[in-house]
Amino acid sequence: MALATPTAVVLELMTMGQQSAAHLRELLRAASPPVQAEHQALAAEILRCCDRVIAAVSAGATDKKRKATDPGATSCHLPLAMMPSKRRVRGAEAHREVHADTTADGFVWRKYGQKDINGSNHPRLYYRCALSGEGCAATRRVQRSQEEPAAFVIAYYGEHTCGAAFCQQRAEPLPPTVVDSGSNAWGVFGAVDRNRGSPLLPSLGAEHKHSAVRRHAEAPGDTSRRWSSPSSSSSYSSEVELGASPVEGFLDGNFDWEWETVVNSLSFGDLLH
DNA sequence: CTAATTTGACCGGG
């Protein structure tokens, strides 16, 4: 029940700052008369600093017992080795954090788990790219904001190696607020999901039938099934979350997870101000 | 019948 803890406040504020910085960076990047690279670098640095603070604070909040002495935290680089040798590389993996009022980001995700987190009253949902079977390693974790029922905190891990252009149906996606935690290679991921010039849809409540996600172009015909379970033969869902449809989880046990009052008219935090 | 979710167990790090 850590509601008004200063840590939470700091996190919230820093997240806002992070988003603003991200927005600024996008603006600079898409400026009609291209601005100096110096300015862009400045925006990027601001963003980086915000990210660092958030990372540190959230780390301290996650495990309260741990000391806040981070030798490398103040450095400009995260010397993390993201070597896939271990299966659990959760530690301090770089991720982009997006906070939005909808879980729809234009990608097709498959839910593979759900867990209750001690700190919050809302469960955390784990998704993988629906094309993970084809080798895509992108994952994301979705969690509701503890106070705001209609707000989601989505953390994206990894990159869409399946060809993000395919995953992302650019019908309505418009990634709300991409906050780049730019630490590693993920930082330059934006080449694919650039939401340039796409004005927010005034009315996007309509949910359409998504075209079936069949394995398409470069799916290597071979039998290189990554982690398909033997029993459930290649039965992996392709979940599409669109708009503000409360489809995701209405659990009986988790009373908090019910959210029928999700705002239909979403105003992405990106456009604020 | 096939496919998509759900839920509990298991794993592994801190």
Added chain:
DNA sequence: CCCGGTCAAATTAG
């Protein structure tokens, strides 16, 4: 030992 993340079997939905 506790907590978070993933797997995988079972169930439900289409």
